[in-house]
Each structure stands twice: as structure tokens, then as C-alpha cells.
Amino acid sequence: MMKHARAEERYEFNHIRRHADQARPAAMATALKAAEAVAPTHPHPGTESAARNMVPRAVAALVDRTRDAVRKAMGRDG
Known part of the structure; x- marks a missing residue:
């Protein structure tokens, strides 16, 4: 890398x-x-192919960002 x-x-x-x-x-x-801005913030196995998994990646990104915001509001880093 x-x-x-x-x-x-x-x-x-x-x-x-x-x-x-x-x-x-x-x-x-x-x-x-x-x-x-629309990418997931955590790894999600099975969503490596962008062309095949656009919807699951978008949903994963939304879930990740919501989870990150809740954890931040609760005073936790991750």
C-alpha cells in the first residue's frame, strides 16, 4: 500500500x-x-466490486456515517 x-x-x-x-x-x-462523502467509513466484506455493489455500498456508507455520528455523540471514538 x-x-x-x-x-x-x-x-x-x-x-x-x-x-x-x-x-x-x-x-x-x-x-x-x-x-x-458517499463512501463507507468502515470495511464491508463482499462489497469490493463497485459496479456490482453500488446499492449495498451506498447503504453501508449511510449506516457507517449514522453509526459514527451516534458514537461521536455518545463520546466514543469507534
């Missing part, structure tokens, strides 16, 4: 900076934030 992250930072991000217009990274950041 860390090897992949280092490769992104070293090669892929530099390539984007060199070859994309200035609006592209901002658009990518917006898209990433939108994806994170």
Missing part, C-alpha cells in the same frame, strides 16, 4: 502537474471529496 502511495506521489502526481491544465487538479480534488 505504501509503495503504491509513494509511486503516485513521485510519478503520477508529477505527470499530472506537468501535463494537465491548472483546473484539472482542482476538478480531481472535487471529485475525490465527492466520492469520499
Whole structure:
């Protein structure tokens, strides 16, 4: 995982900076934030395939965020 992250930072991000217009990274950041906003916050086995499991992932995300909010309100971290 860390090897992949280092490769992104070293090669892929530099390539984007060199070859994309200035609006592209901002658009990518917006898209990433939108994806994170609807993604589950905890792992859910069996929902690895995005194309096959969009509805279960969306429901899992809603359940996770509700559970996280309740735990936070109760003073628990997780």
C-alpha cells in the first residue's frame, strides 16, 4: 500500500502537474471529496466490486456515517 502511495506521489502526481491544465487538479480534488462523502467509513466484506455493489455500498456508507455520528455523540471514538 505504501509503495503504491509513494509511486503516485513521485510519478503520477508529477505527470499530472506537468501535463494537465491548472483546473484539472482542482476538478480531481472535487471529485475525490465527492466520492469520499458517499463512501463507507468502515470495511464491508463482499462489497469490493463497485459496479456490482453500488446499492449495498451506498447503504453501508449511510449506516457507517449514522453509526459514527451516534458514537461521536455518545463520546466514543469507534
